[in-house]
Amino acid sequence: MKFKVGDKVLVTSGKDKGQKEEIVKVFPTQDKVIVKGANMYSKHIKPIGDKPGDKVRRERPMSVAKIAILNDKGEVDRIGYKVAKDGSKERIFKKTGQPVPALDKKKLKK
Template identity: 30%
Template sequence: MAVRKVHVKKGDTVRVIAGEDRGRTGKVLRVIPAKGRVIVEGINMVKKHQRATRQMEAGIVEQPAPIDSSNVMLICPSCNQAARVGVDRSGDGKAVRVCKRCGKPID
């Protein structure tokens, strides 16, 4: 499978726009570009049976499972709204993500 362009980065705050957690927001913990998926804090929590290790007892732990990156929208740090992301290559030619709502750079 081809690597898909993921519009969010680790540390971004995103809003979930589809699925069971629709409308909720969280911080991106991990991006998996090879699958076009992201792991978002507190979103898509699944119970996982944990085998006992030297550090931990056996039990059930809840952890966030990856969701498709197309199911999340970036929340712009400038206007604080879920926004589409554009890319601006003006300036020194480096790609900078910009909010399509307020036009401010995101990074």
């Protein structure tokens, strides 16, 4: 799967069509991702003991066919790979040829 956590994407179909947000979680075996604030649903939580019941809004996973990555200019683009001479692979935008910015792993843990 070419999408990674932290990529800015555009939702291309469904009730959230046109929404521009970032990917929160990736499920590569299912070809699904969770996009922040998209494909929301309400989960009803039963009251247990002295804790009251509640309605919580959560994101559901959505298919990667319903999203498109956004490049640095905010345009829809595709992801390609460039292999360096040392053998390392780098993700690039196909339209511009620029590398896809990598997510800072320190920010991810917070």
